[in-house]
Amino acid sequence: MMSSHSLVYLIALPLAGAAILLLAGRRSDKWGHLLATGLSASSFFLGLYQLSLMLSRSNEQRPVGQKLFEWISVGTFNIDAGLMLDQLSICFVLLITGVGTLIHIYSISYMSHDPDRRRFFAFLNLFIAAMLLLVLGDSYLNLYVGWEGVGLASYLLIGFWNQKLAYATASKKAFVMNRIGDMGLSFAIMIAFATMGTVSFTGVKAAAEHTSTAALTAIGIMLLLAATGKSAQFPLQAWLGDAMAGPTPVSALIHAATMVTAGVYLITRSNFIFDAAPTAQLLVVIVGAITLMFGALIGTAKDDIKKALAASTMSQIGYMILGAGLGPVGYAFAIMHLLTHGFFKAGMFLGAGSVIHGMNDEVNIRKYGALRKFMPITFATFGFGYLAILGVPPFAGFYSKDMIIETAFNSGGIKGIILGSVTLLGAGITAFYMTRVMILTFTGTSRWDEEVHPYESPWLMWLPMAILAVGSVTSGYLLSHGNALVNWLSPLFESHGEHDEFLPPMVVSGLALAMVAIGVAIAFLKYSRSDVDAVAPSDVSIFTTIARQDLMQDRFNEAVFMRPGQLLTSVLVKTDEAIIDGAVRGVGRAAMGTGATLRGVQSGFVRSYAALILIGAVALIAAIWVVVQ
């Protein structure tokens, strides 16, 4: 691998921004947001420069590395803090810094009335730095540092308005659920070290060939657990909806475009493990399939525009995970969907933010309506994102999502049929709930509260939305034209022979479009032709109720984990108090009693002290007498 000296600046610039803003405090209130935006943009241009360098080299020469310093050196266990930029990480670098910079720009205006705007930008920069470290680390341990860093940034940003108890609770929930996943990652690292003696990507890749399938399966399952935590996949999906408590730009950047896709990155990066551990790979597919349906179903019942988008994010990442679980043929498509999704979902979130901004912080879509006329730019950019997520040609989602559906069908046998059907059905449901959001927000009659006067957002906000909309339209075509992304990434993945085609691509596309059309039609029939209540109806079917409550995910967690967990801890606490503390206190009491008794010897009379010395002397002489005898 070639070495480069400039990789570190990608991370160092935003990190310095975070440090300056946090340390300078209120003094930087005036210019902090500009500095943060500038540093994020510089990082983006550095990324572009790295891409240009990469393009000028041949396929094998493209990855570059940089050793920063010796981190851990204990006996045979040596880990350097090192960075690695290859074809996969550059995609992420550009997505993170590109979308990140747009969202910085957007936030300048969106957060302009917040007294803590500087702190917000500091956290955004911190997030960018941590996320870049995550994708640039050259070993699982370096990745882990970034992984924890984004977790921290996410926690800080979800709870940014922590004066509201519910928001603080939401950030805590996200943090705790992420910890479960993080534990999986640390276990994976430990198992890798125990069985292979190395944790660097290249080292593990080389060692994977000689490692038992059982060990690889264990590592794979632990990595999957990590991915489910960070990417809000089943069974650790419950935090994402609550994470919408954070400011909307945060939802766009962290909980739509970048951080939540870290799980997909992890699985794709670990392709050499999953390819050699079929059981773990199958589990990946199952998790993806369950989550994509799970998110889609929740999405149908959400009246909070951000939560509806969050459910959709969960579902779309389900597609990516599923794609990544399909092995070498799926990795590139998973990444492609990840990139296109980064554009259209971030765009839609920013659109939602624009709507919320114009509607006096109202998030309930039942209280919107007819906004098309008042927010034409928002409507247009959101609309492009909508078409992209539906997968309408030629918008971005058409290329990426169809590829995943097609690959799912072609994965062979009964598995292929089931996965294909699930992805198709998911596409239909997606069309339904996204259309519902579109109709309720932008068309029909207005159901606003009084004293609400919607207006279009200022240019600082709509410009990023417009740029992302361009991405929503064109990115799919650009990435798939001449198999550009697939060829770009191909050196990283083991290539296998072509699968048998179960269904030809044209048929898959046709089926998918038919499902989308059905979903859209149902939504139109249900919401466009009749008036919608401003208050959610309560006499709904049991299914709607369940969907509104996120398919009972919280109740499930409470019943299965929280209450038994609380019971366990309370039992342990009682055991600790009664038995362990009891024993310790008993020893303590005995010691104190002994001390108090012995203390009686100290009478204060010099005669008794002298007597004590005499007794000691006599005892010594007596002992000597015994020895001599």
Next chain:
Amino acid sequence: MVFTAPVLNYTLLSPILILLAGALIGVLVEAFVSKALRSITQLTLTIGTLVLSLAQVWKIRNAQSTTAAMGSVVIDGPAILLQASILIIAIISVFVIADTDHFTALAAALPGSDEERHAVQTGNQVTEVYPLTLFAISGMMLFPVSSDLITLFVALEMLSLPLYLMAGLSRRRRLASQEAALKYFLLGAFSSAFFLFGMAYLYGYSASVTFAGIRESVVGGSGNDVLLLIGIAFVSIGLLFKVGAVPFHAWSPDVYQGAPTPITGFMAAATKIAAFGAMLRIYYTVFANAQWSWSPLLSAIAVITMLFGSFVAIAQRDVKRMLAYSSIAHAGFLLAGVIALNKAGLDASIFYLFAYGVATVGAFAIVTLVRDSAGEVTDLNRWKGLGKRSPWVAATFAGFLLAFAGIPLTSGFIGKFSIFSAAYESGAKGVVIVGVLSSAIAAFFYIRVIVLMFFTDPVQDGTSVEIPSELTRIAIIFSIVVTIALGVYPAPLLDFITNLAIFIR
């Protein structure tokens, strides 16, 4: 009888001679310098003398001689190390002693008399404490380098007599202070009698008062063992009394509590070095070949001392008494180093003595700072919440306590670890096991004080922390820095000790 003039090696004796000269000049200062200048003159003189003496010790550090004073004094590696330790601890002790608020205005006045009140009002000060300190230090310096019984006894009295006086000089609670001084004197005299008696037996056994002569007889094994054993036992009683080992410890809690706190710190640290220094020399050189006779007895005493000190300390409500019992427990740990009777045991003991001494002076210096309108507050209940009001002082005190408890990253851990491992190596496994157990018990009461300071709400009763004088501050900072430094990076000092600490016979 022909009288030959003694041949003295003045270079090797110079550290002690400098101290004695300084002390004598101090006496003259008392007589001739005006009251106003006396205090500062004495302080300068004392510190100057100590520093000069320390420099001289450093200069002769590689000298070795058994004939520095006609076979009565031996200068070797351990002697240099012990003398240097005593001097360093003496210097920081004098820094704390210099805060004259601890000493009575007029020692000769009856407590509560008009005379005393007048002395207080005129701002009289007892500056005699400085020459007394120097006399005591010269005795301590001589004690571990003596190589015959007569010199040893002279040194013992030289270090003891000034200490008896100094213990009675407290400014407040003078009756308790004087009672402590008297108790110390009476019991000291009592134990000296045992010591002298033991010397007589040893002379009877070997027909010699020099260490070399006694050693020869022990190695030869020709004498009457009963005389030897009684001699060893009685000499040991004298030494064990000085270090405060059970059952010869009874004086120490009362004296520690009654004496002025800076003197307590000095006494606890420096006397222990001198007494253990002499003990190490006697057991390692003179009695080494009679190990079968004293090792079991000393082990028993060590075990009882460690357990007794640790257990009784738990029941204490007074910080000075608690530290007194802690000092008894530490005497037990140090006895493990004597019992080890190997090179590692000697090295570890010297390291332990220095580390413990520094921490002790620091801890008692902190005790001098916690006061109310009536003087020092030593009731532990009134130390509650100290950490909230004076975090730095409380944290430093906590540092010393952790060192006493032997928590890693403090000098106490290194000391305990090396002394126990030396004892274990030599086969004294029982002593080590009891030692570790009683360390655990002891940790309880050290940490209880930390909990009291940091995790209990403060009581509002006028207890406050004085701002330390510059000298006291220097002493405390030096102590805590050494305590932590020796815990984090002990290797240089340990190496230095290992290279130097070899007894010559």
